[in-house]
Amino acid sequence: MPAFDIIVVGSGGGLDETNLSGYLVKPCEASWDDGIVALEAGSGHGALRHIMKRNPDIFGERPADEDPSKRITPFTVYSNVKCFLLTHAHLDHIGSLVMSAGTIGGGSKRIYGSPQTLRDLETVFSDRVWPRLATYDETNPLFRLVYHAIHADGKYKTIFPNISVRSMTISHGKNDSGLYESSCFFVKHIPTKHEFIFFGDVEPDSVAIKPKNISVWRAAAPKIPHDLSAVFIECSYPAGRPNEVLWGHLSPDHLVQEMITLATEVVLARKSSKSRAGLRPKKKQKRNPIPPEALHGVLTGLKVYIMHCKEHFSTERPINHVIGDQCRELLKPHNLGVELLTADQGMKIGELFPWLPIVGPTLDVC
Ligand SMILES: [Zn+2]
Ligand SMILES: [Zn+2]
Numbered sequence: 001m002p003a004f005d006i007i008v009v010g011s012g013g014g015l016d017e018t019n020l021s022g023y024l025v026k027p028c029e030a031s032w033d034d035g036i037v038a039l040e041a042g043s044g045h046g047a048l049r050h051i052m053k054r055n056p057d058i059f060g061e062r063p064a065d066e067d068p069s070k071r072i073t074p075f076t077v078y079s080n081v082k083c084f085l086l087t088h089a090h091l092d093h094i095g096s097l098v099m100s101a102g103t104i105g106g107g108s109k110r111i112y113g114s115p116q117t118l119r120d121l122e123t124v125f126s127d128r129v130w131p132r133l134a135t136y137d138e139t140n141p142l143f144r145l146v147y148h149a150i151h152a153d154g155k156y157k158t159i160f161p162n163i164s165v166r167s168m169t170i171s172h173g174k175n176d177s178g179l180y181e182s183s184c185f186f187v188k189h190i191p192t193k194h195e196f197i198f199f200g201d202v203e204p205d206s207v208a209i210k211p212k213n214i215s216v217w218r219a220a221a222p223k224i225p226h227d228l229s230a231v232f233i234e235c236s237y238p239a240g241r242p243n244e245v246l247w248g249h250l251s252p253d254h255l256v257q258e259m260i261t262l263a264t265e266v267v268l269a270r271k272s273s274k275s276r277a278g279l280r281p282k283k284k285q286k287r288n289p290i291p292p293e294a295l296h297g298v299l300t301g302l303k304v305y306i307m308h309c310k311e312h313f314s315t316e317r318p319i320n321h322v323i324g325d326q327c328r329e330l331l332k333p334h335n336l337g338v339e340l341l342t343a344d345q346g347m348k349i350g351e352l353f354p355w356l357p358i359v360g361p362t363l364d365v366c
Contacts, residue, residue: 003194005350010043011343013236013308019345020092027162032059035082037160044096048074051346079105086113087200088182089120101133110148114183118147162190171208172201173248184216196230204254207243221265225301234308239326252326263295263336300337307343331366
């Protein structure tokens with residue numbers, strides 16, 4: 001069943017400035033010409049130019065005799081962006097939005113983010129770091145970029161025709177001013193109710209001062225896999241990195257723990273729905289810990305896309321493939337049934353539901 005099309009403009013987490021978080025999203029039934037949601041804006045025009053050189057038909061085949069003035073270019077693609085959706089305002093997630101803010105084509109575009117993300121972005125569009133190119137005033141015709149807060153209030157907000165978003169707050173480490181928060185989005189295709197989860201940078205619950213991932217997994221669990229079959233989550237560092245130097249990010253060891261937590265929540269959600277349906281004895285039972293075998297296959301039908309891997313030019317293979325393999329290796333003994341993929345720059349995901357990668361590595365189920 002159709003849901004979304006996604007093009008990965010960038011999926012890295014630094015230091016390669018040509019491959020930073022940037023995803024173009026549209027509902028499957030619409031055309032790219034009808035409008036696009038830019039989910040994160042680390043890499044943008046420049047990265048897309050290289051992707052389109054390698055794969056000129058990534059937005060669909062065009063007739064050979066097409067009028068050159070109607071040709072799709074990175075500029076026309078970003079002109080068609082109707083809104084930006086930002087998890088937080090670190091530079092690797094906003095860089096291309098900032099660079100293009102004065103020259104981007106098309107009409108007015110909303111910038112959706114948490115109130116804190118927007119306040120942080122204001123410090124960039126401050127007439128100091130960069131000119132003041134965004135406003136909260138929707139009626140001001142002098143500005144093309146309009147801040148629009150999306151609150152973590154449990155509700156879905158329509159941000160684009162047929163797309164609504166629920167935002168949840170997650171922890172991204174701490175700095176001198178305290179805890180640093182990022183956002184996690186449940187992105188819903190309104191006609192089919194199918195969703196995917198997109199995490200901003202996030203630290204493991206086992207390390208966070210205020211663990212918040214558990215709330216995301218609890219919200220997701222009852223929907224897996226039928227209404228929610230894809231999760232995009234960071235795994236910035238390779239395995240074995242000490243907790244003290246995670247800087248608010250995940251490594252494979254922690255990603256595996258998060259997946260086990262998710263699988264546990266799915267088991268609990270299924271039990272509780274059976275109990276609501278009257279299929280369980282009425283007598284109140286003490287909740288027993290869930291044995292590892294009970295998690296086998298629980299995440300079948302779920303695809304997890306690893307992203308935001310921090311480039312290490314010392315490795316021969318792309319770092320996200322190295323980290324992806326480490327995650328698969330660590331997940332395998334748990335036999336959760338999850339399919340683990342890497343989000344690769346230039347990858348197109350979608351067309352059909354459940355999520356079929358059109359370009360990308362073949363997968364193992366772990
Ligand atoms: Zn980042
Ligand atoms: Zn960050």
